[in-house]
Amino acid sequence: MVIHSEPVSTYDRPTNRDEHKQHTHDDHCAEDQLDALRSNTEHHVHHARGDVGGKYHDQEPGEDDGITQKVGDELRKDVSVKEHAKPILVVVMGVSACGKSTVGAALANALGMPFTDADALHPQSNIDKMSHGVPLTDADRQPWLERVREEAAQTCKQQDADSAYTGRRGIVIGCSSLKLAYRDILRGIPQSPPETESENADAEASDPAALPTYFVHIRGTRDALLQRLQNRKGHFMKVNMLDSQLATLDPPEETGEPNVVTIELEATMEDQVREAKDGLKILGIEV
Numbered sequence: 001m002v003i004h005s006e007p008v009s010t011y012d013r014p015t016n017r018d019e020h021k022q023h024t025h026d027d028h029c030a031e032d033q034l035d036a037l038r039s040n041t042e043h044h045v046h047h048a049r050g051d052v053g054g055k056y057h058d059q060e061p062g063e064d065d066g067i068t069q070k071v072g073d074e075l076r077k078d079v080s081v082k083e084h085a086k087p088i089l090v091v092v093m094g095v096s097a098c099g100k101s102t103v104g105a106a107l108a109n110a111l112g113m114p115f116t117d118a119d120a121l122h123p124q125s126n127i128d129k130m131s132h133g134v135p136l137t138d139a140d141r142q143p144w145l146e147r148v149r150e151e152a153a154q155t156c157k158q159q160d161a162d163s164a165y166t167g168r169r170g171i172v173i174g175c176s177s178l179k180l181a182y183r184d185i186l187r188g189i190p191q192s193p194p195e196t197e198s199e200n201a202d203a204e205a206s207d208p209a210a211l212p213t214y215f216v217h218i219r220g221t222r223d224a225l226l227q228r229l230q231n232r233k234g235h236f237m238k239v240n241m242l243d244s245q246l247a248t249l250d251p252p253e254e255t256g257e258p259n260v261v262t263i264e265l266e267a268t269m270e271d272q273v274r275e276a277k278d279g280l281k282i283l284g285i286e287v
């Protein structure tokens with residue numbers, strides 16, 4: 001399992017991808033995992049406070065200029081807060097036939113959350129294109145991805161309004177999310193500054209902090225994916241789309257983006273769900 005962590009409550013879009021560290025964790029080393037999360041959090045906070053970052057790092061052990069206290073507060077909040085009360089969006093991502101629908105539904109069940117397949121939110125024109133072996137463009141995907149984020153936000157609103165809802169707040173969505181820019185749309189990060197008041201209201205509804213987003217990437221080799229596509233019957237997405245899907249993918253393990261758990265395609269579904277849950281737990285989600 002590979003984890004990319006970041007403070008749960010804040011997300012600063014990385015300006016320098018190399019500054020974000022990659023952490024690999026062993027399931028059995030809870031202490032190491034916590035330490036890794038702490039060090040990544042400190043690292044992040046340092047860069048988020050550009051004006052005071054150098055001071056923080058030059059500080060002698062035991063010396064407290066007020067900044068350490070603030071950092072400590074952030075840190076404690078990030079590692080100890082029980083996020084159950086807060087809605088989350090978990091996106092199970094990857095190229096076609098990696099197992100998003102299958103694993104996503106099982107993970108949702110294990111987390112006590114609803115599941116939606118983003119394929120159901122495509123306009124018919126996108127489905128037609130893909131059925132004819134024509135890859136989607138950025139322009140085809142953008143409104144669809146905005147709709148996926150909106151659907152997630154709406155689901156959370158409905159859960160809040162429904163006193164009979166006893167599940168965990170939030171939703172698991174299976175969505176290819178191939179590029180970093182697509183994942184940022186799903187995170188609710190505006191792609192351009194809002195210009196009108198109504199756009200402003202939309203921006204509020206999809207506020208990244210109001211619905212924090214986590215990605216579970218199902219990673220597989222071309223051969224394994226090909227086999228899955230060949231064995232699957234009756235799906236509009238055919239084998240001839242695999243290479244364009246792989247060419248479009250920005251692997252989230254390589255971008256330095258936060259809140260990503262990577263699981264392997266060639267594992268049993270039970271192991272995939274367990275690894276995904278363990279990864280989310282490391283990222284501060286109560287599972």
Ligand SMILES: Nc1ncnc2c1ncn2[C@@H]1O[C@H](COP(=O)(O)OP(=O)(O)OP(=O)(O)O)[C@@H](O)[C@H]1O
Pocket residue numbers: 094095096097098099100101102103119174228231232235237265267268269272
């Ligand atoms: N862990 C697994 N072990 C074995 N087979 C699996 C596993 N996960 C999924 N599959 C199988 O792989 C195929 C593709 O899975 P699925 O349809 O869930 O992928 P998908 O990513 O949702 O695809 P698409 O994006 O094209 O809709 C299906 O036949 C499914 O039964």
Ligand SMILES: O=C(O)[C@H](O)[C@@H](O)[C@H](O)[C@H](O)CO
Pocket residue numbers: 095096097119130136141175176177178237245
């Ligand atoms: O971004 C894309 O190209 C699409 O979302 C595809 O990935 C399909 O919808 C999905 O994989 C169904 O097969």
